[in-house]
Amino acid sequence: MIYDVAIIGAGSMGMSAGYYLAKSGKTVALIDSNNPPHSNGSHHGETRIIRHAYGEGDIYVPLALRSQELWYELEQTSNRKLFHQTGVLNIGPKESPFLQNVIHSVKKYKLSAEVLTAQEINRRWPGYQLPDYLFGCFETDSGVLMSEEAIQAYCELAIKHGARLYTNAQIQQLNVTNHLATIQLDGQTIEAKQLIITAGKGTNQILSLLGYELPLQPVRKTFSWFDANEELYHSKAFPAWSYDNANETYYGFPSIDDAGIKIGRHDGGHPVQAEETLETFGIYPEDEQDVTQFVKQHMSSDLKHRQGKVCTYTNTPDGDFIIDRLPNYQNVITACGFSGHGFKFSSGVGELLSQMVIHGKSSLDIACFSLDRF
Structure with a gap:
């Protein structure tokens, strides 16, 4: 099958986005190099403050x-x-x-x-x-x-709404055209019309497969x-x-x-x-x-x-987030660089990402998080 959306990185932001997309009726593939929640990301440690x-x-x-x-x-x-x-x-x-x-x-x-x-x-x-x-x-x-309870909640609900979770998955190859993203895993190929990259510290590893590097x-x-x-x-x-x-x-x-x-x-x-x-x-x-x-x-x-x-x-260099489409890839969105103060927003960011996929824009003004400031 060809998914509506593939999400690389099923941590705080990715799992949230996966839930809101699946809830809206989109077919979703959630891909993570670990098995979230886990101890190798930014959500580890049980609790986070919301201010x-x-x-x-x-x-x-x-x-x-x-x-x-x-x-x-x-x-x-x-x-x-x-x-x-x-x-x-x-x-x-x-x-x-x-x-x-x-x-x-x-x-x-x-x-x-x-x-x-x-x-x-x-x-x-x-x-x-x-x-x-x-x-x-x-x-x-x-x-x-x-934090970890929240990710588990999003995971269970996303799967309940039909999302598929690919855990401990290593990405070998990534090819993107304006209509299709092809993700090669170990012995498995995933195809999706749109792609969200929320891979935390591994974001540049993924983006390098598309010839990009961000200041992370x-x-x-x-x-x-x-x-x-x-x-x-x-x-x-x-x-x-x-x-x-x-x-x-x-x-x-x-x-x-x-x-x-x-x-x-x-x-x-x-x-x-x-x-x-x-x-x-x-x-x-x-x-x-x-x-x-x-x-x-x-x-x-x-x-x-x-x-x-x-x-x-x-x-990021300025401590602010990155939430934007990749230049020349209008079907690829990245959300990254949360600089140690992002988890509290992950429910809202997940909703924004789902809106960008479904409607082409978000309900809140996120121009301050665009890539063109670098």
Whole structure:
């Protein structure tokens, strides 16, 4: 058979797109080099934050709000717990561009949020011990997504609607004309009228088969869990948070299901090659030292490191996403370069990709994510 759409990379964005396309009645082939959800991509690590008031720029807010609506829908449809409304506290010096962007987003889109001093934060959430020069903007409707659960939900629903999943599949050859994409796997050939490439850190490996290379840099990232006083740090008592100050950016989660608090450093990391196996947690001293130092300075010296894991960011030069058609290939769309802040949007991006396939355009303005800015 010739599929309506083939999707290379069935992680966060690809699996979501596969569901929305299959739900709309399209025949869909989902192809992945692993078996999602898995530990070799960007969705690894159980949880991700969803923020509505966006420090990276208010261009993201409409997509964040639409994505939140779709997460609620997915919870109901899949009968899985995917979202914890913990609220999100954005922390930084009041003059920092990040916090100013957050506050601007709140005002522009009339979001439910409040600005707090460090003293007010420390009183409301005794798990913090923030210095006086810091401020916070607390958005009440945001929270925590269960990333691997969400991908599993999309996978099951996509298959229920007729999508076919090809796992542990290595692409040997890719040929594309304006009417047909032919994908050669190990001993198997897949043909589709349209092609979506959402291959994360492996995007350039796929695009190279079409003679393209995008400015993408995969980076090895780490995150950790700490033993925590559940009375202070449980998800019913403590928010998810982000912290941006003097070129140091951290993020964290309350304890969900007694897992302990989870903390990671957003900036930095070690560049890797797409095909490279990620080095295990602890191979570099900063894997544990950075987050431990942050905890002692801003939370509590009593928090003890429990475990750490690794995942991948795929960064663009400007930190913004790429969602566009390939030049000279109007039946090929790529969505990539999510730069460590993309998962929260994956429900919305999946819907946008399905709209681009079905209608030729998306319902939201995504011109800022076009390829021609590079």
